[in-house]
Amino acid sequence: MTKPSPSVSFVGSDERLLEALQARRPGAWLAFYDRFAPYVLSVLRRVMGPDGELEDLVQEVFSRALEGVARVREADKLKPWLRSLTIFTARSTLKRRRWRRWLPLGGGDEGDDGLENSGHPALTTSDAVQERLVLRRVKVVLDRLPVDERLCFTLRHFEGLELTEVAEAVGVSLSTAKRRIWAAEKTFNELAAREPEIRAWLGEGRSFES
Amino acid sequence: MKDFSEKYTKALEKQAAEPGKHGDKAILAGARARFAEKLHGVDSPAPSKWRFVMPVLSAAAAAALVAFLVWPETPLSMTVRGQPGLSGEFIQAKAGDEAIDFSDGTEVLLRSESEVRVTRVTAHGADVLLEKGAAHVAVVHRDKQTRWNFHAGPYRVAVVGTKFELRWNPETGGLEVEMDEGIVEVDGPGLSKQRVTTRQKLEAFSNPPRASLYLETPPALAAADAQPQTEPPSVRVLPIKKSPAEKAPEKPKAQGATWRYLADQGDAIGAMRAADEAGFSWLTRSLPKSDVLLLGDTARKARQPAYAREAWLRVRERFPGSDAATAAAMRLGDLAAAVEHNDASAAKWFALAVKEAPNADTAPVAMGRWLEVLVHDGKTAEAKKVAADYVKRFPNGEKVAEARELLR
Numbered sequence: 001m002t003k004p005s006p007s008v009s010f011v012g013s014d015e016r017l018l019e020a021l022q023a024r025r026p027g028a029w030l031a032f033y034d035r036f037a038p039y040v041l042s043v044l045r046r047v048m049g050p051d052g053e054l055e056d057l058v059q060e061v062f063s064r065a066l067e068g069v070a071r072v073r074e075a076d077k078l079k080p081w082l083r084s085l086t087i088f089t090a091r092s093t094l095k096r097r098r099w100r101r102w103l104p105l106g107g108g109d110e111g112d113d114g115l116e117n118s119g120h121p122a123l124t125t126s127d128a129v130q131e132r133l134v135l136r137r138v139k140v141v142l143d144r145l146p147v148d149e150r151l152c153f154t155l156r157h158f159e160g161l162e163l164t165e166v167a168e169a170v171g172v173s174l175s176t177a178k179r180r181i182w183a184a185e186k187t188f189n190e191l192a193a194r195e196p197e198i199r200a201w202l203g204e205g206r207s208f209e210s
Numbered sequence: 211m212k213d214f215s216e217k218y219t220k221a222l223e224k225q226a227a228e229p230g231k232h233g234d235k236a237i238l239a240g241a242r243a244r245f246a247e248k249l250h251g252v253d254s255p256a257p258s259k260w261r262f263v264m265p266v267l268s269a270a271a272a273a274a275l276v277a278f279l280v281w282p283e284t285p286l287s288m289t290v291r292g293q294p295g296l297s298g299e300f301i302q303a304k305a306g307d308e309a310i311d312f313s314d315g316t317e318v319l320l321r322s323e324s325e326v327r328v329t330r331v332t333a334h335g336a337d338v339l340l341e342k343g344a345a346h347v348a349v350v351h352r353d354k355q356t357r358w359n360f361h362a363g364p365y366r367v368a369v370v371g372t373k374f375e376l377r378w379n380p381e382t383g384g385l386e387v388e389m390d391e392g393i394v395e396v397d398g399p400g401l402s403k404q405r406v407t408t409r410q411k412l413e414a415f416s417n418p419p420r421a422s423l424y425l426e427t428p429p430a431l432a433a434a435d436a437q438p439q440t441e442p443p444s445v446r447v448l449p450i451k452k453s454p455a456e457k458a459p460e461k462p463k464a465q466g467a468t469w470r471y472l473a474d475q476g477d478a479i480g481a482m483r484a485a486d487e488a489g490f491s492w493l494t495r496s497l498p499k500s501d502v503l504l505l506g507d508t509a510r511k512a513r514q515p516a517y518a519r520e521a522w523l524r525v526r527e528r529f530p531g532s533d534a535a536t537a538a539a540m541r542l543g544d545l546a547a548a549v550e551h552n553d554a555s556a557a558k559w560f561a562l563a564v565k566e567a568p569n570a571d572t573a574p575v576a577m578g579r580w581l582e583v584l585v586h587d588g589k590t591a592e593a594k595k596v597a598a599d600y601v602k603r604f605p606n607g608e609k610v611a612e613a614r615e616l617l618r
Contacts, residue, residue: 052232056241059240131224192214
């Protein structure tokens, strides 16, 4: 027998939502998804860059959440906990992709990078084409950073987290987080400076390091 | 860095707001449907404290079971998203898109200015008539009984677990089926069970009957890296399967050998279609081991993991103890980890690859992957054992730093 998946938004507080999740009330999980999935996707987009597997990753984060929500004690920890879960999922995927390059499978499941031209009129202007190219080049640069450094770097600079939040999200000490960000900035600046498309897009005379 | 970060995140946000499958809207809807599917059986109330009523409830459950067996199954329910309480067989999207959610997680996103009529709902699917316009469909395949049919004019699109965009213009009699993933079969004027699979697009007109099938091949990432993407993805025209009435009686049978040629050309989807025509299972039973391995690799590239698994399992069955059997174990492990998200199964395959060929070149890779999936699966004690063995056997291995860190 199937049960209906409620489409009515849950209007209670995070406390009520957490109670409902832990009591396994019908509909609480989809309400949880509706409330937090846009945030999870936003974090994933910033950490992964344009990526053809974002849907898989969002689904995976919430599947992991199903198993772990019983351990969340306070409602105000719900969002940071989910953010850590998101980072953990992104990290696993990035590491797995690195491993996969070892195997002689000629590609794998990364699929497209989510930047193909859909043919929509708004996406075919020269600016939009240039922007997609830059996004792709930035992704190539990010892919060359060590995974743990990339996570700290993107959370700090693209997601805009405080240093303490970065450390908490990736589960390391503040000094380790700082060290990783510093190392990633150095590598990123070096690699990005060699990319003419990125330089041109940023504008002459403007630097990454400013 | 601040200037760059601001500009880059704005560009990312623009991409998120784009229409199409990589926009936030489509991603969130797709992931929601799959999550809803996973919730089946999880999203139920916690055990009640009123245990003393259990005997009564047991009797009621027995009665319910009898009723379940005697009465017909409950059909799926449907709601129009954002409009609680509103559901019905005729739905019209006026200004913007309207999402129709079915209780099995299936979603029909009705495009603006479009109309659908839900003509029949069963416990395993529904029949939906697209009166005009377009709809993006994401069907959740629950089991073998899942049956979804979409009708548009004289056409019928039979679906099993798939995502696609369907467009119908009643004035021109024109139909378009554009696949995101999965397989549908289309019947209608000039078409008989015409299969349309991932990244293919079918265009058909009812009067006079004619149809074209296209394969859209996105440019390779490396090529796209080298130059701006100013050209659309390449499109190849594929042969259309003729309906029985139009079929030439002496049409030669398709030759299965072409799958190899197409695979060599990098056309994995075409190669799979050719292999399918020749009989995929027969090929796995008759080809030499290197070809069966390649057939599996081709299926994997074509995103048909079940076929890939079949081919590689066949290698292990037919050629036990060979290098190819170990290579197949590696591939099965990678498939389990990356596609099926089954770390336990992946660990089993990688462990087997290590055991079967402890001194082969593949051993450090297999052991490293084994270690990785154990860590990922939270099997720390087992991972430590493998890490210790890895450090001892491959002190210069690529995974040695992580293995040492784990042992600290």
